[in-house]
Amino acid sequence: MPSTLAQLVFDGIPDGPVGVALDIVGTASRLARAGLVDAPCTVPRHRIVSVDGAAIRTATKRTLEVDGALARARLGAGDVLVVPGLGMATPKQIAAALERRDVARAIELVARAAARGATIAASCSATFVLAAAGVLDGREATTTWWLAGTFAQRFPRVTLRPDRMVVDADGAITAGSAFAHADLMLAILARTTSPSLAHLVAKYLVLDERDSQARYTVMEHLRVSDPVVLALERFVASNVGRQVTLDEMARATATSPRTLARKVARALGTTPQGFAQRLRIARAVHLLETTQRSVEDVAARVGYADPAAFRRVFRRETGETPRARRARARRDSSHDR
Template sequence: MIIYLLTLDGAFDTGLGALLDVFAVANELAESAGLATPRFSVTLLGVRKQVTTAQGLIVPVVTGTGLPRPDMVIVPALGAKKPETLLIALQRRDVAEAGRLLRHWNGQGALIAAACTATFILAEARLLNGLSATTSWWLAALFRTRYSLVSLDESRMLVESGRIVTAGAALAHVDLALHLVRRSDPELAALTAKYFVADPRRSQAPYVVPNHLGHCDPVLDRFERWARNHLADGFSLKDAAFAAGASERTLARRLRGALGKSPLSYFQDLRVECAAHLLHTTSASVEQIAQQVGYSNAATLRLLLRRKLDRSARQLRSIQV
């Protein structure tokens, strides 16, 4: 199976290394176990003769034309961590050239995959238009605003849509690689995951910190500050809009456009986030914490923790910080 890792300047070192290591270990395990799975032939490919990672390492890449048609092309993330630095990176010429290559290979039937910030490269290449996708949870607002033709679900760790696979934040490179191995041989993927001590993760939701969502909108910033100061109070859209300096309709429209949520839904997310933080940083009871974040009883809080974070209050309390 021919796999190209299309690597660009500023690549996220851990993501690139994770992809290489998962496929290498899968090959070794398949051989030692005598499995008939096709081996993964991985080539580091670039659109420039030399690629330097985000940490300054020089990556030996292959360039040029006439390469065999790949079965898969995977784009490791860029090392940009903030919306503004990512937007600058997306304007680079090598990113545009990578997009043309990806469209070409996709047209030839290759599976295209990306994790974390590299999902933006796929979106820039218009490969995600009309499809479902995921991305780094903290960049979801920017993604949703910039690529309105993509159906984004940032709560998911992996989304496969047609011949495109997208994965969530940073270490989702491991989840992505294991998923691609699983497409060839579920037994080999399970064995490889055991060697990496990597449990399957379906959702990014337990890791989301709402105030780290990059939305670059002063109206939403003001709304968030108001919401955090009124978690124990009943929600009022009128008061929220007044504090944000916008009409109720404008606040709802901007929040829906940036985060895919209503003001009330985002307010509830902040309550759950605050409750989760209190559970693993204080000794307060679930009942006390429920009251602190505006719920009249602990049962409601427990239900929301399960629904939004897929974890119980006891599991959250056991997390060490």
């Protein structure tokens, strides 16, 4: 069992992730002490640390006292170091954050803790810190969906899985967006203490345990300004009722298939075929939410002759079935009225 679960915080960190982590670990400790878990388990000691041990200022300008310095924590085998999201929303902000003196020092300390055998974990944009430390090289990882293209370009030695909410790569755990730090902390509990305890904590705190952030990635192309990607979007949108080949997409964007694949991977972290599929699914989502057309009709209108195949792809891309998506849209609409 881990002896220490250290959460590293920086100036400007969002307040939410720190509070979420405290709530989850605190609830786990209370439930374990109350004997409400099937098997006995010990929750690790939870400490909040900064790079140098000094208090930090959160994104809302609150002073957060810490329990010590990461530089003196001496984390090793059996310990877990967690880095919450940095609160950075754009590639430019990420680049600037990685050049900060405290973050650069943290990157060195993260690499050192990993070398000593500690489990390293991060959520949202903090996954860039782990990748910069080399912790994720040769491993699978996820990150927040809107920064997937930037991550893939900056860290080509990492196998990025942007559709996954949590990726546990044996010593390095990463989580994407959409309340990612809660997902990360639950994954750490499941891995280091007991899956049943993690499930019980999620139940008590009314946290849904998600395994995919794919439903949030369907429209990620809206953040992209690359003219080749925009030309590809226009071509696919105008041919949304049929499957298009890579050669067709390359001709439509005045590129070679190889160049097109490279540009789409750099911008979006996927393939041209994967991007086209996401655009078709995005159109299907719109039809399901705004019309009464049958699932079969929607499938045909976005280029799927086989409704069963459409259902499989839709679920993989959005994390839910077409009927569930339509039902959820109706519930949300009724709540807004």
